[in-house]
Amino acid sequence: xxxxxxxxxxxxxxxxxxxxxxxKRFAEVAGGPHARIAVVPTASRMPDTGPRYVKLFRxxxxxxxxxxxxxxxxxxxxAPELLDFLREATGVFFTGGNQLRLxxxxxxxxxxxxxxxxxxxxxxxxxxxxxxASFLSEHMIAYGNEGPTPRADMVSLAPxxxxxxxxxxxxxxxxxxxxxxxxxxxxxxxxxxxxxxxEDTAAFIDPEEGLEVVGxxxxxxxxxxxxxxxxxxxxxxxxxxxxxxVRLHVLAEGAGFxxxxxxxxxxxxxx
Amino acid sequence: xxxxxxxxxxxxxxxxxxxxxxxKRFAEVAGGPHARIAVVPTASRMPDTGPRYVKLFRxxxxxxxxxxxxxxxxxxxxAPELLDFLREATGVFFTGGNQLRLxxxxxxxxxxxxxxxxxxxxxxxxxxxxxxASFLSEHMIAYGNEGPTPRADMVSLAPxxxxxxxxxxxxxxxxxxxxxxxxxxxxxxxxxxxxxxxEDTAAFIDPEEGLEVVGxxxxxxxxxxxxxxxxxxxxxxxxxxxxxxVRLHVLAEGAGFxxxxxxxxxxxxxx
Numbered sequence: 004x005x006x007x008x009x010x011x012x013x014x015x016x017x018x019x020x021x022x023x024x025x026x027k028r029f030a031e032v033a034g035g036p037h038a039r040i041a042v043v044p045t046a047s048r049m050p051d052t053g054p055r056y057v058k059l060f061r062x063x064x065x066x067x068x069x070x071x072x073x074x075x076x077x078x079x080x081x082a083p084e085l086l087d088f089l090r091e092a093t094g095v096f097f098t099g100g101n102q103l104r105l106x107x108x109x110x111x112x113x114x115x116x117x118x119x120x121x122x123x124x125x126x127x128x129x130x131x132x133x134x135x136a137s138f139l140s141e142h143m144i145a146y147g148n149e150g151p152t153p154r155a156d157m158v159s160l161a162p163x164x165x166x167x168x169x170x171x172x173x174x175x176x177x178x179x180x181x182x183x184x185x186x187x188x189x190x191x192x193x194x195x196x197x198x199x200x201x202e203d204t205a206a207f208i209d210p211e212e213g214l215e216v217v218g219x220x221x222x223x224x225x226x227x228x229x230x231x232x233x234x235x236x237x238x239x240x241x242x243x244x245x246x247x248x249v250r251l252h253v254l255a256e257g258a259g260f261x262x263x264x265x266x267x268x269x270x271x272x273x274x
Numbered sequence: 275x276x277x278x279x280x281x282x283x284x285x286x287x288x289x290x291x292x293x294x295x296x297x298k299r300f301a302e303v304a305g306g307p308h309a310r311i312a313v314v315p316t317a318s319r320m321p322d323t324g325p326r327y328v329k330l331f332r333x334x335x336x337x338x339x340x341x342x343x344x345x346x347x348x349x350x351x352x353a354p355e356l357l358d359f360l361r362e363a364t365g366v367f368f369t370g371g372n373q374l375r376l377x378x379x380x381x382x383x384x385x386x387x388x389x390x391x392x393x394x395x396x397x398x399x400x401x402x403x404x405x406x407a408s409f410l411s412e413h414m415i416a417y418g419n420e421g422p423t424p425r426a427d428m429v430s431l432a433p434x435x436x437x438x439x440x441x442x443x444x445x446x447x448x449x450x451x452x453x454x455x456x457x458x459x460x461x462x463x464x465x466x467x468x469x470x471x472x473e474d475t476a477a478f479i480d481p482e483e484g485l486e487v488v489g490x491x492x493x494x495x496x497x498x499x500x501x502x503x504x505x506x507x508x509x510x511x512x513x514x515x516x517x518x519x520v521r522l523h524v525l526a527e528g529a530g531f532x533x534x535x536x537x538x539x540x541x542x543x544x545x
Binding site: 076077078101103104106107108110111115141142145156159160161162163165168190191192193194195227228230231232233234235236237 | 378386439504
């Protein structure tokens, strides 16, 4: 494989029992019965997080191999036996938890270097849910406040894993009233687009940067390409920020978005 | 020219009268008597900021041409007569002011696209002082608090112009007690290095990513390559953050730093 792998941010709380359509689709993308999936539970503090996904991928979804790579410390990120599996995997899955635990533990280590290089050059597919979704892109929302109106001081960005510079991801989007903080993140610099993921909803981003919605919720795309004005530079802490000229799409399953041209795609049935 | 241009962050308050060594060196790097320098005063609200630098470059330092490109709104960033000069310039100089005014006004417009492309491919040299220095790299410190101890919630990052992903810059460094916020920025993700610039001090970063110190103050390099631990993921707001294993260099004029190998270079006299 010489093309980039898929990048799959998931909004958290994805269905695991009755209709695990997101995890199933990821297993298919990563090779189906031939898939070898590395589960990285570093964001979580709960010891059963990794094994639970491993069981799901192996037993319920029938992939060839799935293993928990339990990077708990920066020293773990040098362990040859863990890195060896990462070099052979066809897919990587980051669990939820705390995205700053991902960036502080994995940032700049061989773990993220291998994943970045193999995603870019060898078609390694990479998914993450909740905190794991936030970590995938270059600019990561580290934390922030709730509410629909963007305010100064509302959101803190940090460097993420850097698989793409084109998007800023937020998750648990509708459930936690996070439009304001995504708008605030884009008001700093309207270069990337914002992707707000509802729970049980995923953005499957293919090697050509086409995005497809999978899951029971919606994806909100905030496209600031034509932003005419942002007052983020002059707003005082906690003051509302004026943002004029943002384009917004709410997309349910079947719809999509072409990131390079910044055009939304209708569901096939509506075509 | 097919190599990358110089990237020159300056710590603010650079000497302009008796011994303007930083501005003089930048004029030389950009072509000396043949230099054509675009001054971008967008960060500043003061109408004489641009003209003052233009006069300095033209009259005192004898460059061929210097002009103020006064991008005040996002619409200005499409103006052909301003963009034409940007396409012919050999150097670009960003004044001080507010770095969020730079990112909100110029982010994602043809202005930054032209500068990024010409710096990368055509050897365009780009300098910025104070807010202008912060804006040059991919990860920009938008604002933050003072003090030497990193604390959670202390610093806010935002996307900058993106000439390099390898550094995070802070300015007025010693004067405003900003080590804590630079450490906090790196504690999020120890991938880039931190560069703390004192006033009247510049980092001249050459096309091979060698950094040379010019000016009356010092540059503090915070290299987190071997960071063993950061508690940023578990610290509560305003709590101190534990950061273990950071490398720190304080470099005065004549010393340097090789960014790819992350090695400090002694002054020639000490060799």
